[in-house]
Amino acid sequence: MIADSLRFIFQNDNAWVDALVRMGIIAALIPLAVIVLTYLERKVIGRFQMRLGPMRVGPYGTLQGVADTVKLLTKEDLRPQTADRWTFELAPFVVVVPVFLAFVTLPFTADLFVRNLELGLFFILAVSGVSIVGFLMAGWGSDNKYALLGGVRAAAQLISYAIPFVLSVLAVAMVGQSLNLVELVDGQDKVPYIAWQPLAFFIFVIAGLAELYRQPFDIPVAESEVVGGPFVEYSGIRWSLFQMAEYLNLVLISVLGSLIFLGGWNWPGGNEVGPALQVFLIVVKASGFILFFMWMRVSMPRLRIDQLMAFCWQVLLPLAFLQIIINGLVLVYGWPDWTLGVLSGIAALAAVYITYRGAHRAGVPSPRLRRARGAV
Amino acid sequence: MTLDYELPSERELDTVDINVNVGPQHPATHGVFRMVLTIDGEEVVDVDPVIGYMHRGAEKLSENCDYRQCIGYQDRSEYLAQFNAEHCFVMAVEKLAGLEVPERAEYIRIILAELNRIASHLMFVGAFGTDIGVFGTSFMYAFRDRETIQDFFEEITGERMMYAYFRPGGLAWDVPDDFEERCQQVLQAVNGGIKDLEDLLLDNEVVLARCRGISPIKPEEAINWGLTGPMLRATGLKHDLRRAEPYSIYDRFQFDIPTGIQGDIYDRLTVRIAEMRESVRIVEQALDQLPAGPIMAEGMKRILRVPPGEVYMRAENPRGEYGVYIVSKGADKPYRLKIRSSCFSNLSALRNMAVGYYVADAIIILGSLDIVLCEVDR
Numbered sequence: 001m002i003a004d005s006l007r008f009i010f011q012n013d014n015a016w017v018d019a020l021v022r023m024g025i026i027a028a029l030i031p032l033a034v035i036v037l038t039y040l041e042r043k044v045i046g047r048f049q050m051r052l053g054p055m056r057v058g059p060y061g062t063l064q065g066v067a068d069t070v071k072l073l074t075k076e077d078l079r080p081q082t083a084d085r086w087t088f089e090l091a092p093f094v095v096v097v098p099v100f101l102a103f104v105t106l107p108f109t110a111d112l113f114v115r116n117l118e119l120g121l122f123f124i125l126a127v128s129g130v131s132i133v134g135f136l137m138a139g140w141g142s143d144n145k146y147a148l149l150g151g152v153r154a155a156a157q158l159i160s161y162a163i164p165f166v167l168s169v170l171a172v173a174m175v176g177q178s179l180n181l182v183e184l185v186d187g188q189d190k191v192p193y194i195a196w197q198p199l200a201f202f203i204f205v206i207a208g209l210a211e212l213y214r215q216p217f218d219i220p221v222a223e224s225e226v227v228g229g230p231f232v233e234y235s236g237i238r239w240s241l242f243q244m245a246e247y248l249n250l251v252l253i254s255v256l257g258s259l260i261f262l263g264g265w266n267w268p269g270g271n272e273v274g275p276a277l278q279v280f281l282i283v284v285k286a287s288g289f290i291l292f293f294m295w296m297r298v299s300m301p302r303l304r305i306d307q308l309m310a311f312c313w314q315v316l317l318p319l320a321f322l323q324i325i326i327n328g329l330v331l332v333y334g335w336p337d338w339t340l341g342v343l344s345g346i347a348a349l350a351a352v353y354i355t356y357r358g359a360h361r362a363g364v365p366s367p368r369l370r371r372a373r374g375a376v
Numbered sequence: 377m378t379l380d381y382e383l384p385s386e387r388e389l390d391t392v393d394i395n396v397n398v399g400p401q402h403p404a405t406h407g408v409f410r411m412v413l414t415i416d417g418e419e420v421v422d423v424d425p426v427i428g429y430m431h432r433g434a435e436k437l438s439e440n441c442d443y444r445q446c447i448g449y450q451d452r453s454e455y456l457a458q459f460n461a462e463h464c465f466v467m468a469v470e471k472l473a474g475l476e477v478p479e480r481a482e483y484i485r486i487i488l489a490e491l492n493r494i495a496s497h498l499m500f501v502g503a504f505g506t507d508i509g510v511f512g513t514s515f516m517y518a519f520r521d522r523e524t525i526q527d528f529f530e531e532i533t534g535e536r537m538m539y540a541y542f543r544p545g546g547l548a549w550d551v552p553d554d555f556e557e558r559c560q561q562v563l564q565a566v567n568g569g570i571k572d573l574e575d576l577l578l579d580n581e582v583v584l585a586r587c588r589g590i591s592p593i594k595p596e597e598a599i600n601w602g603l604t605g606p607m608l609r610a611t612g613l614k615h616d617l618r619r620a621e622p623y624s625i626y627d628r629f630q631f632d633i634p635t636g637i638q639g640d641i642y643d644r645l646t647v648r649i650a651e652m653r654e655s656v657r658i659v660e661q662a663l664d665q666l667p668a669g670p671i672m673a674e675g676m677k678r679i680l681r682v683p684p685g686e687v688y689m690r691a692e693n694p695r696g697e698y699g700v701y702i703v704s705k706g707a708d709k710p711y712r713l714k715i716r717s718s719c720f721s722n723l724s725a726l727r728n729m730a731v732g733y734y735v736a737d738a739i740i741i742l743g744s745l746d747i748v749l750c751e752v753d754r
Binding site: 048216227301303358 | 394395396397402403404418505506507508509510511512513516517520576577580581582583585586734735736737739
């Protein structure tokens with residue numbers, strides 16, 4: 001009886017039932033991942049700061065996420081009287097729904113996905129860009145100056161960094177000759193694309209960090225400047241939706257990075273592995289990204305908005321174009337694969353040097369207003 | 377093809393500057409300080425500092441307290457460098473009353489005041505890291521070592537914040553027997569802690585990009601604005617009251633005066649970190665020379681009556697020049713007590729320093745002043 005129903009659920013030819021089951025699995029795993037990640041982040045940051053992190057709720061604080069969820073669900077859903085009602089109340093959904101949509105085509109193993117779209121990579125990038133509207137709505141609708149400032153900052157930052165982010169992903173798609181994520185991963189059965197595309201990887205990680213608005217790019221939500229930015233007026237469940245979107249984005253970018261750069265569920269070298277090991281591999285690789293992002297969060301101060309924009313448009317964007325030109329040359333003239341890695345590697349070293357020198361340069365140009373007043 | 381209309385320039389578009397209220401309840405104001413920013417986009421057009429939220433009338437209240445009770449108000453106004461404030465006050469009273477302080481008391485005072493300077497600067501570095509956006513890491517690093525110092529103070533005075541341990545003529549009571557041993561332990565912990573903070577902040581590319589060249593001050597500007605302490609030394613001027621007019625027994629110790637180059641935020645940070653190292657040096661020397669003996673001046677009566685007259689005593693506190701002005705009419709209470717607050721003078725230059733920079737800069741410029749609002753408002 002149970003075996004029959006299990007077989008009906010997991011092994012059937014009906015496309016609708018199949019899709020529903022897959023969606024059910026993903027939809028159940030995602031909130032779980034958020035709870036685990038909040039716990040993990042608090043623990044990891046605690047260790048970095050010589051604290052224990054949560055220890056009270058459950059053994060080693062493992063039930064802290066559950067306690068937080070219950071607290072957030074039962075809190076009052078406050079709305080400022082002067083807020084623009086529909087903009088304010090819809091903003092969290094505009095932020096969180098696109099992230100959920102992106103998970104539709106994100107494969108976790110060779111077989112664990114809702115739908116393997118031919119334009120999967122394009123779909124993910126296109127859909128996750130919609131979130132920016134939600135930040136603007138939250139910033140505008142809250143009728144709060146901190147929120148407004150944060151919302152405008154978020155829009156400027158996320159739109160700017162989306163460009164190098166998309167270009168770095170596009171470079172990989174050029175090498176893999178596909179926009180289908182499963183095919184991209186299958187193309188890395190021998191060598192992961194990070195070996196051919198170190199520069200694109202460099203851009204992907206930095207632009208990804210900015211897309212996640214984490215330190216050193218947490219300018220939209222800067223605690224010491226705009227006190228949480230667009231989220232300042234939100235409470236309870238709506239605030240936790242924003243939080244959920246943040247952690248889902250963390251998962252999305254980490255998994256995407258491990259799929260297109262680190263070879264996804266392939267064992268390095270190209271041995272066939274079973275589904276359980278595939279899940280293990282993808283979790284390990286994505287955790288690498290997640291821990292890196294957490295490490296950055298505790299050790300990096302925040303950039304200023306003009307430095308952030310200048311870094312995007314003057315450093316990352318030209319480098320992303322450089323990577324695409326390199327790929328184009330190698331593909332058009334049919335040079336061997338290793339030239340791709342060497343050229344991109346040299347460019348990546350140059351990029352690191354440019355970033356390093358830019359930061360160590362003595363003095364900074366003063367803002368327009370101060371120059372105009374003759375103060376400098 | 378040509379455009380048959382002119383694109384509107386930025387100036388023709390109708391834009392308004394907006395006022396943003398930073399404080400009195402804001403994570404970046406270090407107390408109850410209100411800063412009304414007028415901003416044009418991200419640029420600061422005007423800064424209007426509003427103080428007074430912490431005013432308790434410490435100076436007026438002191439007129440109704442005898443000299444021993446006044447010490448409590450010194451603790452409460454300068455609540456991050458209590459020993460330094462107490463030191464300045466008791467020195468003023470001693471100068472007016474002509475009291476001779478025993479050697480041992482002087483040495484213990486110096487040790488505690490310098491340790492308190494370290495604790496205060498640690499607090500600055502930790503809080504500054506938070507202002508500039510480190511997610512609490514610098515704060516936790518700094519507080520680990522500040523905690524060892526505070527535990528040490530608690531063992532000596534019985535209090536964690538309001539020590540009231542220095543008295544006119546000496547100290548309230550003698551230090552515990554394991555004072556020197558514990559002090560060495562604290563110094564060792566602090567040395568490690570300073571290195572951790574240096575590694576975390578000073579070479580970080582983002583800190584360099586954010587702090588260097590922001591709000592530079594020339595020495596003459598600093599003098600005109602009345603800046604003192606690390607703010608003044610960051611401009612490159614070698615002025616330290618411990619060296620310029622040595623009070624207490626500071627002339628017996630070897631120490632350098634760290635200075636900056638151009639008075640920008642990075643210099644203010646490095647000067648304070650270097651000062652911590654110098655304070656460690658002073659404490660080490662003082663520990664070596666610490667004599668035995670009495671801790672209270674001889675012939676002290678139960679109630680201290682100070683002869684008529686007036687006195688101004690100033691001392692180099694972690695935040696700058698802290699001054700105490702006392703007028704006595706011969707009673708056991710001061711007729712008038714005035715505190716020269718270093719933070720108040722430093723804060724008054726905020727507008728000149730912050731206008732024209734970005735909002736994020738204004739926040740760290742305020743942070744780099746290292747204000748204690750209780751001292752500003754008294």
